[in-house]
Amino acid sequence: MAQERPPLEEMTLRQLRRVASEYSVSKYSRMRKDQLIASIQEAQRASGAPVVVRTVETQEVVEAAKFDVGQTDLTGGVLATVDEPLADLPDGYGESRIVLLPRDPQWAYAYWDIPNDHKEELRRQGGSRLALRFYDVTDIDVSYQRPHSLQQYECDELAREWYLPIPVSDRDYMVEIGYICADGRWLMLARSTPAHIPPVYPSDWIEDHFITVDWNEDLRGQQKFDLVPPSKRTSPSAVSEAIYSEIFGMAQVAEGQRVDGSLFGSMQHVAGSISGSEQFMAAQAVSSYIFPSGVGLWAVPTMSGLTMSGAGFSGSAPPVRPRKFWLIADAELIVYGATEPDATVTIGGQPIKLSPDGTFRFQMSFQDGLIDYPIMAVAADGEQTRSIHMKFNRETPERNTNTKDEAKLEWLS
Missing domain, CATH: 2.60.40.10 (Immunoglobulins)
Known part of the structure; x- marks a missing residue:
């Protein structure tokens, strides 16, 4: 069974030349497509063969039929009438x-x-x-x-x-x-x-992480890895972590033992079993333990009924209760500031942890004597530095024979 040929308008240029050769069209290899179609149709009429001509109107009907999905009204309508039944959008929605x-x-x-x-x-x-x-x-x-x-x-x-x-x-x-x-x-x-707001410069953050995922695993709603930009990371270095652990540990111990009456209660417990010079030395030991800065050597509750003999106290004196009126005071040193978040800050040569916004805070026990704190910040590129030199001096006089004690604090910058 011979295969039916498509219309001439749908044939390629090569197919038209083959048909033109069958009808002995001269110089068909030099003709354009429209010329070939006209020459073949003329040859077909001369030979009495049926000529199939697809008009423009027929072509439009065929193209329109491609989008026919079963609707009955093929006339369509005016597009402006589509949104006529819809209400106008309000000027506002009543919410600030x-x-x-x-x-x-x-x-x-x-x-x-x-x-x-x-x-x-x-x-x-x-x-x-x-x-x-x-x-x-x-x-x-x-x-x-x-x-x-x-x-x-x-x-x-x-x-x-x-x-x-x-x-x-x-x-x-x-x-x-x-x-x-x-x-x-x-x-x-x-x-x-x-x-x-995104940065104006390209990001220099390059970080590759490779994970293994099973081929049949359902990944919907799962999180395999969380990428944190370097500027948002708050994990301090090992040196800085050790410094802060030591400082905060001292502060917590001192604060726990600094509750009102803790020293008085400790002395009462000691005084119940010892007397005389042993009681005074125990009071000094308890106070020095509570205040590592040395304030316990002078700010202890006053003792009565003890007589001084040479370098110590007489052991023959009966144990007495300490007076209920007493005073305790101590001080801590806090250094704080701010710089660029990606900078490196050292205090006294030790690196300090920076917060994500570039602020820092350093806290330690403030002992007697001179504390020299050179503070230095180095930019991330290492080309710029800023420094502040702070000196702190604390002087706590020994306990006087009268009932008044004095302390002196100076800040030298």
């Missing part, structure tokens, strides 16, 4: 809301919807000028912490959107809309959620 979106490292886009009754309420409270406040809230909670920076932009009452310039990229920002009062008060209408 503002949204902050980063556009690029230099600009952020904010849009808001504030009901008029909410604006009228704040105007009655003294609001006079509508404005936007743009906060830097990187690594802080604005519910109880102050933002790093604030920019204020007054805007028009009819405005519904605003573009805000970014002071520093690669930070978290938040925007508020509200009214400024004549007395300087700020009346907030709405506050956005924090948005992170």
Whole structure:
């Protein structure tokens, strides 16, 4: 059974040349496609063969039938009438809301919807000028912490959107809309959620981690690895961790033993079994243990009924109870500051842990004598340094024979 030929319009140029050769069309190899079709149709009419001509209208019907999915109304309709039964969009939704979106490292886009009754309420409270406040809230909670920076932009009452310039990229920002009062008060209408602005430079963070996943394992809803940027990591170095563990351990022990009456109760326990010079030496030992800075050598409860004999006390004196009136005092040294989060900070040659925002805090027992603390910060590139030299001097005089004690504290910077 001979295969039926497709219409001439659907044939390729090679197929048309083959048909033209069958009808002895001269110079068919030099003709274009439309010329070949016309020459073949003329040859077909001359030979009496049926000529199949597909008109433009027929072609359009065939093409339109490709999208016929069974609808009965093939006439369609006017596109403008499709949304006629739909209601118009409202001007607002009755809720005070503002949204902050980063556009690029230099600009952020904010849009808001504030009901008029909410604006009228704040105007009655003294609001006079509508404005936007743009906060830097990187690594802080604005519910109880102050933002790093604030920019204020007054805007028009009819405005519904605003573009805000970014002071520093690669930070978290938040925007508020509200009214400024004549007395300087700020009346907030709405506050956005924090948005992170991308950095203006390409990231230098390169970190590859390879994990093994079973071929048939369902990975939906699973987390295999959590990538944390270097700037967000808070794990300190081994040296810094040892320093902080030692300092905080001393502080916790001292604080636990510094409760009112702890020293008095310890002396009562000791006094129940020893007497005389042994009781005084025990009191010194207990006090020195509680206060490693040496304050226990002089700030102990005063003793009565003891007589001094040479370098010690007479052991013949009966045990007596200490007076209930006494005084204890001690001091700790806290050094704090801030620098760039990626810098290296040392205090007295020892590295100090930095918080994600670049702040640091160093706490230790403040003993008698001179404490020399050179503080140095080195930039991440190692090319810039900043230093502050602090000197602290504590002098605690020995206990006098009278009932008054003195202490002297100096800070030399």
